[in-house]
Amino acid sequence: MEQGPSDFILIFSIATGGMLVLAGSIILFVVFYQKKMIQEQVKRQNLEIIYQNKMMQATLESQESERRRLAADLHDSIGGMLSAIRMGISTMVKTAPDATSIEQTKQMLDDTISSVRQISRDLMPSTLEKFGLAQAIKELCERMQATTSLPIHFEELNEIFPIDKNKELMIYRIVQELLNNAIKHSQASQVTVTLQAADELCLGVEDDGIGFNFDSQKNDKRYGKGLGLYSIENRASLLKGKIKFDHQRIKGSKITMSIPLSDG
Amino acid sequence: MTLETLSFVAHTQTTLSAIVAFFALYKFKSRELYVRLIGLAFALSFLGNLSALTLHALGLKSYVNIPQSIYQLLIICVISLLFYHALNKRYGLWFLVITICSITFAIISLLLIQKQFISSYHTFLDSFIIICYCVFYFYRLMVELPSTHLQRMPMFWFTSAFLVYYAGALILFIFTSYIVNVLKDNLITYWIFHNSLSICEHFIVLIGLYYDFRQNRIFDFRGKVVQIMK
Numbered sequence: 001m002e003q004g005p006s007d008f009i010l011i012f013s014i015a016t017g018g019m020l021v022l023a024g025s026i027i028l029f030v031v032f033y034q035k036k037m038i039q040e041q042v043k044r045q046n047l048e049i050i051y052q053n054k055m056m057q058a059t060l061e062s063q064e065s066e067r068r069r070l071a072a073d074l075h076d077s078i079g080g081m082l083s084a085i086r087m088g089i090s091t092m093v094k095t096a097p098d099a100t101s102i103e104q105t106k107q108m109l110d111d112t113i114s115s116v117r118q119i120s121r122d123l124m125p126s127t128l129e130k131f132g133l134a135q136a137i138k139e140l141c142e143r144m145q146a147t148t149s150l151p152i153h154f155e156e157l158n159e160i161f162p163i164d165k166n167k168e169l170m171i172y173r174i175v176q177e178l179l180n181n182a183i184k185h186s187q188a189s190q191v192t193v194t195l196q197a198a199d200e201l202c203l204g205v206e207d208d209g210i211g212f213n214f215d216s217q218k219n220d221k222r223y224g225k226g227l228g229l230y231s232i233e234n235r236a237s238l239l240k241g242k243i244k245f246d247h248q249r250i251k252g253s254k255i256t257m258s259i260p261l262s263d264g
Numbered sequence: 265m266t267l268e269t270l271s272f273v274a275h276t277q278t279t280l281s282a283i284v285a286f287f288a289l290y291k292f293k294s295r296e297l298y299v300r301l302i303g304l305a306f307a308l309s310f311l312g313n314l315s316a317l318t319l320h321a322l323g324l325k326s327y328v329n330i331p332q333s334i335y336q337l338l339i340i341c342v343i344s345l346l347f348y349h350a351l352n353k354r355y356g357l358w359f360l361v362i363t364i365c366s367i368t369f370a371i372i373s374l375l376l377i378q379k380q381f382i383s384s385y386h387t388f389l390d391s392f393i394i395i396c397y398c399v400f401y402f403y404r405l406m407v408e409l410p411s412t413h414l415q416r417m418p419m420f421w422f423t424s425a426f427l428v429y430y431a432g433a434l435i436l437f438i439f440t441s442y443i444v445n446v447l448k449d450n451l452i453t454y455w456i457f458h459n460s461l462s463i464c465e466h467f468i469v470l471i472g473l474y475y476d477f478r479q480n481r482i483f484d485f486r487g488k489v490v491q492i493m494k
Contacts, residue, residue: 005447008439015435016457023431027424030402034414041409 057238064124064169071124074116082113118143125172133168134160134195137175141193148183150191157196163261170235171203171259177228178205178255186210188252200258208252270452273459278317280466281310287473291480299476301346302422302469308338333374333383340366340390343426347397350419351404366390384440391430391437398427416479421472429465433458 089106096102121127121143128136134156141152162168175193182191186209194204236243241259288295288303295303312335319328344363348356370386378385401423405414414420436454443449 005449008443008447012435012439012454016432019431019434020428023427026399026402027427030406031414033406034409037406037409038413 053238056234060170060235060238061166067123071120074120074123079113079116079120082109082116085109086113122176128168128172129165132160132162133171136168136172137193137195140172140176140179144179144183150183150188152179152191152193155192155194157194158198160195160197160201163201167239167259170239171201174232174235174257175203175205177232181228182207182209182253186253197261200260203257203259204254206252206254211251211253267452270456270459273456273463274313274317277459277462277466278310278313280463281306281313284466284469284473285310287470287477294480295476296418297349298346298419298422299473301342301349302473305339305342305346306466306469308335308342311335329383333370336383336387336390337367337370340370340393343394343397346422347401350401350423362393366393378441384437387440388434388437391434394426394430395434398423398430416475418472418476418479421468421475425465425468425472428468429461432461 086106086109089102089109093102093106125136125140127139138154138156141154144150145152179191179193182188182205186207188207188209191205191207194202194206196202233243236257236259239259241257244256244258246254246256285303285307288299288306292300292303312331315331316328319325319331341363344359348359366386366389369389370383373386374383401419405420410417436458440451440454443451443454
């Protein structure tokens with residue numbers, strides 16, 4: 001008779017133990033499954049970010065390569081043909097009876113040749129490839145000052161050693177965009193561009209104009225608005241750089257960008 | 265295993281029920297609905313145990329099972345409502361049908377089958393239903409994959425507590441009638457085991473309430489009381 005209750009206790013213990021083990025297993029399974037899924041999600045997100053960066057880089061590279069091609073075509077074929085036409089007109093001026101009107105035509109041609117050279121330089125700055133970043137930015141500032149009459153000062157705070165050409169081109173484009181924005185929108189009386197290199201390359205563009213809110217301008221959904229700032233941020237992120245907008249300023253705006261010089 | 269041990273464990277469980285109910289219902293208006301329902305469930309447990317102990321102390325031993333029977337009728341409603349809200353108010357009809365069927369069976373069992381004497385059949389059914397709720401809730405968690413770590417979700421701990429308790433006690437509830445009527449056992453050892461499981465359940469629920477406190481900043485444990493106004 002005693003065997004009955006002890007058998008029952010054994011069965012009861014095994015069954016209850018089994019149920020508890022099952023319950024514990026379910027709980028642990030859910031926890032580990034969720035952890036694994038979150039890890040997979042994070043991996044997928046990282047891969048997506050890497051893919052998007054690569055796409056962005058490829059887009060920018062193809063843009064620059066197209067600009068390079070256009071600049072070369074403008075300079076070589078159209079620029080060359082215009083120069084040849086100018087030489088022909090110069091010869092005609094010597095022999096023609098009415099030199100004044102031809103002189104006017106020659107002047108218009110000179111202006112056209114000058115515009116073509118300017119467009120070609122804006123598309124692909126040859127100074128950047130030949131003389132480096134600092135010289136190219138200095139020339140950009142001088143050219144924009146000459147075009148707009150807005151004083152643009154460039155300060156090279158220490159010697160800038162050459163870095164990767166693609167990086168230099170991206171930094172140049174960022175400075176170009178920032179200066180275009182300052183000229184078009186800031187209503188400033190002067191603009192200062194500073195360049196300094198230590199562990200990082202530090203670029204600053206400062207003006208004394210009406211100032212603006214970086215975040216709200218970037219998020220402006222109206223057509224064409226905010227795209228310039230967006231492309232600056234894209235380029236900066238490809239360079240693994242950081243952009244800082246000075247919110248504390250009472251007057252004008254200052255944008256500082258720091259870019260690591262090493263790839264690590 | 266003696267009656268004193270059972271009494272001690274029963275009193276411990278009753279006290280813990282009161283503590284859990286207090287912490288779950290503290291700052292009532294600023295707590296989530298499922299936390300309030302947990303508070304209600306454990307408040308009912310506390311009241312049921314207290315009534316049973318009081319009736320026993322007063323010598324009214326024939327009425328001792330009545331509070332527990334009422335508790336069993338109410339707890340399935342509260343837990344069904346809890347999981348209905350935890351599952352974002354989906355499957356309302358299923359929860360309603362299951363609750364009505366459970367209560368109907370409980371009433372039939374109490375009045376006609378087991379009567380008040382043991383009343384373990386509907387307890388077994390309720391346990392099975394609640395285990396299914398818990399498993400289904402975990403299944404939905406795996407499908408929906410909330411972004412926070414599960415360990416920080418109070419409802420994860422509440423569900424784990426129910427699963428551990430009801431899975432552990434299921435076999436006991438199935439065989440309670442057999443143990444009493446066939447083996448002629450007085451259930452002391454089994455009930456000590458049951459109350460110990462219940463104490464474990466209470467501690468796991470307290471972990472869930474701790475995470476709820478942290479999220480809602482009900483208490484800043486450095487001494488200041490910080491309240492989120494809702």
